[in-house]
Amino acid sequence: MIERDDELFEAELRKLTPAPPPPELMARLAAALPQPATLSPQPPWWLLLRWLAPVAAGAALVAALLFWWSTAPDRQPHVKPVTASLKTAPKADEIEIDRQLVALFDAVAQLPNGQPVRFRCREWADEVVLRDPARGIVIERRTPRLEVVPIRFETY
Amino acid sequence: MDELPQQTDWRRWLEDHAPKFLLFARQQARSEADAQDLVQEAVVEAARRRADGLPPPSALVFATIRRRAIDLARCEDRRAGRESAAADPTPVDWFDTSVEDRERNQLIQDAMSRLPEMYREVVTLKVWGGLTFAEIAETLGIPANTAASRYRYGLIELRKLTREVLA
Numbered sequence: 001m002i003e004r005d006d007e008l009f010e011a012e013l014r015k016l017t018p019a020p021p022p023p024e025l026m027a028r029l030a031a032a033l034p035q036p037a038t039l040s041p042q043p044p045w046w047l048l049l050r051w052l053a054p055v056a057a058g059a060a061l062v063a064a065l066l067f068w069w070s071t072a073p074d075r076q077p078h079v080k081p082v083t084a085s086l087k088t089a090p091k092a093d094e095i096e097i098d099r100q101l102v103a104l105f106d107a108v109a110q111l112p113n114g115q116p117v118r119f120r121c122r123e124w125a126d127e128v129v130l131r132d133p134a135r136g137i138v139i140e141r142r143t144p145r146l147e148v149v150p151i152r153f154e155t156y
Numbered sequence: 157m158d159e160l161p162q163q164t165d166w167r168r169w170l171e172d173h174a175p176k177f178l179l180f181a182r183q184q185a186r187s188e189a190d191a192q193d194l195v196q197e198a199v200v201e202a203a204r205r206r207a208d209g210l211p212p213p214s215a216l217v218f219a220t221i222r223r224r225a226i227d228l229a230r231c232e233d234r235r236a237g238r239e240s241a242a243a244d245p246t247p248v249d250w251f252d253t254s255v256e257d258r259e260r261n262q263l264i265q266d267a268m269s270r271l272p273e274m275y276r277e278v279v280t281l282k283v284w285g286g287l288t289f290a291e292i293a294e295t296l297g298i299p300a301n302t303a304a305s306r307y308r309y310g311l312i313e314l315r316k317l318t319r320e321v322l323a
């Protein structure tokens with residue numbers, strides 16, 4: 001009898017429904033929740049894909065870079081171009097090596113003990129000319145060079 | 157058991173669950189403003205703890221409300237605000253007064269407010285929260301048997317307090 005009364009009383013309680021929240025609170029809740037896009041139900045494979053996608057993209061990028069690196073023309077092994085260059089390289093049959101004196105001057109310095117030292121300075125221009133008359137190729141290279149020779153006064 | 161919607165319809169989920177969350181929060185807090193804040197903070201926190209984007213289980217929200225209510229009660233700088241709010245004479249209806257007998261609803265609310273807290277929270281979670289004793293135990297951090305016994309004693313006490321009307 002008592003248990004029956006308890007059940008009836010519990011049923012009476014269940015007839016009551018909690019008061020609905022005020023609209024302001026519902027609006028606050030709706031605004032405070034995360035965006036619907038982030039709350040959409042996502043299957044486990046999508047969650048896994050979400051993490052795997054950047055990794056896969058990175059791996060694909062690395063693979064593409066490696067492929068490009070190995071197939072780029074300027075990255076080919078140098079054996080073939082060298083061989084080709086040997087076949088097509090100009091013949092260095094006519095080589096001229098010359099040097100021209102551009103300037104000559106002396107400079108005087110003083111050692112820590114007070115002894116003067118003279119430096120004879122020469123400025124040269126070394127020139128190399130390579131010609132291949134068969135191909136009509138002329139290669140010139142001109143390099144400046146400074147020559148400094150110390151001369152002690154006592155040697156005079 | 158907790159009824160989780162298969163499709164994420166948060167608005168519907170809020171409409172279904174917010175009333176019972178607020179009822180529980182009103183019993184835990186000392187003012188209506190604190191109760192509403194508790195509900196908002198608990199729902200948001202529980203939702204963020206779910207990585208799959210689905211609405212959180214009711215038990216998790218109830219537990220979060222209770223934990224935050226305890227933190228709020230311990231917060232010294234909120235004491236003055238709570239006391240002033242508790243003095244607010246504006247009554248708040250715990251139950252929907254648009255249906256059934258308003259007088260009976262008010263009587264049960266008064267009886268619930270006089271019920272010891274350890275009984276009141278179990279009765280609320282069981283009757284209006286829709287939780288199982290296992291979920292109540294998890295929410296309150298007590299054994300399931302304790303939750304069941306508190307529910308039984310709570311109903312007895314509540315019947316005594318409302319005997320003259322519901323007898």
